[in-house]
Amino acid sequence: MRIGAAGLCHSDLSVINGNRPRPTPMVLGHEAAGEVVQVGSSIRDLKPGDRVVMTFQPSCGQCLPCAEGRAALCIPGAEANGKGVLMSGDIRLHDHGHEVYHHCGVSGFAEYAVISRHSMVKVDADDIPFSHLALFGCAVQTGVGAVLNTCRVQPGQSVAIVGLGGVGLAALLGAVAAGATEIVAVDLSDDKLAHARDLGATRTYNAAEPGVIDRIRAETGGGVDHAVELAGAVPAFELAYKITRRGGQTVTAGLASPTSEFRIPAVNIVADERTVKGSYMGSCVPKRDIPRFINLFRAGKLPVDKLLTGTLTLDQINEGFDRLDRGEAIRQVITF
Template sequence: MKTRAAILERSPIDAPFAETRPLRIEEVELDPPGQDEVLVRIGAAGLCHSDLSVINGDRPRPIPMALGHEAAGTVVSIGAGVHDLTAGDRVVMTFQPSCGQCLPCAQGRAALCIPGAEANGKGVLLSGGIRLHDTSQDPIFHHCGVSAFADYAVVSRNSLVKVDAPDIPFAHLALFGCAVQTGVGTVLNTCRVQPGESVAVVGLGGVGLAALLGALAAGATDIIAIDLSDEKLKLARELGASRCYNASEAGVADRIRADSGGGVDHAVELAGAVPAFELAYKITKRGGTTVTGGLARPTSQFSIPAVNLVAEERTVKGSYMGSCIPKRDIPRFINLFRAGKLPVDKLLTGILRLEEINEGFDRLHRGEAVRQVIVFEEEQSPSDSAI
């Protein structure tokens, strides 16, 4: 079948993207789903820094590639071997497929699935197959096994979570595939924040603000928001942050440590930048934990005082996909959203058409947007008042 898709034909490409047009909307060939694969009609797909990092070359990937990894949609048809989904089911896509068979999967660490990571790096589905082709039948690689900036996508069954959510607009459901999974999961799964503890979030994009909401849901009593944007700090305050700090201020680390009585229990870095991680480490208290869930450039390095790590019994951890088990956590987070304890709809800062995607990435690049979502099924889009 034919489908429209946003194709990245070269990388790196510099902003302004409205002029350089890195993503071209093209009609491409989409093969039917193979063994253990599913054809999905995309309802909505979010613009994320992980897409931007492929465009600007920070995360090299095979080209040409159909981008988009944070999405929700409706099952259209299923391939052989899929027995637990039917046409019409609503699904949230997850950007790291988990095979269920490798050692990390067997240990309950789906985010670290070895075949899933290898497939993502090669730009193929979990089966190793490629289902997208141009008009000359040359392959178009898949982004994170999803390629959701398209009307339709064929994905592995292991990239999908079925959700019972007919009442939730796709523009909201899409956020659970990446921003919510990564941000909320980092706080609840990786940090295991307990009621009464203190949490600092460094980097207030969609993932960082989702982490802030996760800290509120966990019962943290002192939640500190840190960013370079005063607008995002304002939004963090509206969402429930106890205190906000602009990271550009001189002596900000010393000020935060003083204001928090020696530092925070958990400092979470979600900016994907070494200076942000170093700030997070500086504001972590003795015996505390510093977690990074931001994907920095592959060449980036950080340094910390070794004696300080030992003498203060500090913990430094990475968090990928919020240490989530998607089948368990995505429905759990949706239930928190329904209960009013995780208002992720407040992270939406724009609803776009597919044709506006390059301009959307300009806003993301300039730090002017939290989460912009491309909506394909207009009848499911939220009202203007929800944005």
């Protein structure tokens, strides 16, 4: 593959800072789009010049989760990602004879990559820049998928998005596309809250405000139908849970530290008929959902281009991660 663009995501940052332990040395970058340069002898459905979006969770199509239509939970795919190898178990990256591990089967922070067919979706999208296409590999799948697939938001319902990074704002776009009439956005950054209002949020709250939970519950009639946490922090998950109404659903797609724990009073689950769910890769089936989300983008119903903070060159990657770590960027994309 020739990589056309690759996004900088907190999941990359969590490998850098050690929150997601991975074997090293490793070439990072899991949100990418590119063009086929050469295919292996067994590949019949791709040819040089085809455009593809990479997906950070490869799916074999054969294991039980895949057979159930839950490609995000593919067992061999998860095992390969944990080991830093391709689906075949092979490593195709080397530095002076030494093996270099793959990140989520993609390793998109490079001009070229060898990628398993299980980690990509062919797209008919010659009219869309790679800088936009790359976002569909992670931010859009995870955020929009959490709203449309995991929550199954219905028109007229209320949704809260807690954490307004690239994935969180993508989830907000998903709530707009789903027809939610009350869209609550919560973050610690007033700038991101302003951006959320531009994208369709009907109410915005700074999470640091005293009494913010009581205020949200009061102003939404007892809480929202669905609260989606995308900050990757337990305090954000706790806030999301507390602003969910009785009978409502709290979903987390944020990746907190492996040592973090979330505690809730057990009686609430029963007495309030509450649902708490995880969402990995937006519960997406990439072959189904990536083309679907691209069609929504083309129709003007999912303006993911508004998530872009800017584009970078590869030699600016450290500056980009510093901005991401400081919370100064939504989605930065390296273009080649």
